[in-house]
Amino acid sequence: MSKIEQTASEQSAGLQISGLSTGYRKRHIIQQISLPTLAAGGVYSLIGPNAAGKSTLMRALAGLQAARGSVRLDGYELIGRPLADWARRVTYMPQTLPQGVSLNVLESVISALRASPMEGASSSQEVKQYAVEVLERVGIVDLALRNLGHLSGGQRQLVSLAQVLARNPRVLLLDEPISALDLKHQFRVMRLVHELARERNMIVVAVLHDLNVAARWSDGIVMLAQGQVVASGTPGEAITPDTLARVYGVQARVGQCSQGNMQVMIDDVIYG
Numbered sequence: 001m002s003k004i005e006q007t008a009s010e011q012s013a014g015l016q017i018s019g020l021s022t023g024y025r026k027r028h029i030i031q032q033i034s035l036p037t038l039a040a041g042g043v044y045s046l047i048g049p050n051a052a053g054k055s056t057l058m059r060a061l062a063g064l065q066a067a068r069g070s071v072r073l074d075g076y077e078l079i080g081r082p083l084a085d086w087a088r089r090v091t092y093m094p095q096t097l098p099q100g101v102s103l104n105v106l107e108s109v110i111s112a113l114r115a116s117p118m119e120g121a122s123s124s125q126e127v128k129q130y131a132v133e134v135l136e137r138v139g140i141v142d143l144a145l146r147n148l149g150h151l152s153g154g155q156r157q158l159v160s161l162a163q164v165l166a167r168n169p170r171v172l173l174l175d176e177p178i179s180a181l182d183l184k185h186q187f188r189v190m191r192l193v194h195e196l197a198r199e200r201n202m203i204v205v206a207v208l209h210d211l212n213v214a215a216r217w218s219d220g221i222v223m224l225a226q227g228q229v230v231a232s233g234t235p236g237e238a239i240t241p242d243t244l245a246r247v248y249g250v251q252a253r254v255g256q257c258s259q260g261n262m263q264v265m266i267d268d269v270i271y272g
């Protein structure tokens with residue numbers, strides 16, 4: 001590759017979102033959003049109050065919802081492309097968890113792999129072995145033979161995560177991936193997602209409500225309110241007492257813990 005070609009491909013690497021709008025029938029929810037490039041190997045958190053439009057934006061980025069504007073992945077424009085084109089590149093883990101399915105955990109991960117357009121001509125044994133490896137990595141191999149319908153909410157969330165991680169996408173969209181998890185599992189999942197983004201050069205976008213978790217594990221933060229980007233940048237740039245007051249209506253302090261991690265403390269609600 002020549003130097004000029006290399007520079008051009010470096011410039012177009014990553015996920016570029018510009019002028020993106022989407023909504024429901026006549027309701028405009030996301031309005032002309034543009035973001036700095038989301039780089040390969042990076043974890044980005046989408047934060048904002050309830051009904052800000054985070055899930056709507058995620059669905060648009062997964063190609064599940066009609067949208068206008070531009071979503072370019074490594075220079076390739078996805079808007080206007082068929083769903084199969086998105087699905088080859090982008091995997092979305094919705095907020096709702098799998099339930100009532102008569103598969104066991106291992107079968108459900110194998111089935112997610114089989115449904116993946118990226119799954120090659122691997123033998124059943126290879127697919128099974130890979131699915132077991134993913135369960136090990138997520139820390140739920142002991143649940144492999146348990147029926148999905150018999151799991152707790154947190155266990156089902158971990159299975160959902162195993163299903164999407166097994167597909168090894170270029171872009172992974174996680175909608176509130178740790179909402180049902182206890183503290184230990186929240187930490188393990190976020191650390192795993194962070195490691196896998198680096199290892200696989202994957203772009204991860206996660207909707208998170210816990211700002212301390214978002215700040216701890218994200219390369220970049222996008223703060224959304226009423227369908228618009230209010231702040232974006234590093235955690236320190238986006239999460240400030242001023243943006244927290246304007247967007248969440250809370251009086252907050254932003255400091256550092258003894259380990260140097262950002263810590264958000266809420267002192268009061270701003271009334272009026």
Ligand SMILES: Nc1ncnc2c1ncn2[C@@H]1O[C@H](COP(=O)(O)OP(=O)(O)OP(=O)(O)O)[C@@H](O)[C@H]1O
Nearest residue numbers: 024027029048049050051052053054055056057207
């Ligand atoms: N299927 C739908 N049809 C019509 N309006 C919808 C639909 N889904 C969501 N909305 C509306 O779109 C707006 C944004 O919803 P969205 O679920 O994207 O918010 P969110 O930021 O993910 O919220 P939360 O943090 O509460 O999950 C809300 O006003 C919601 O009522």
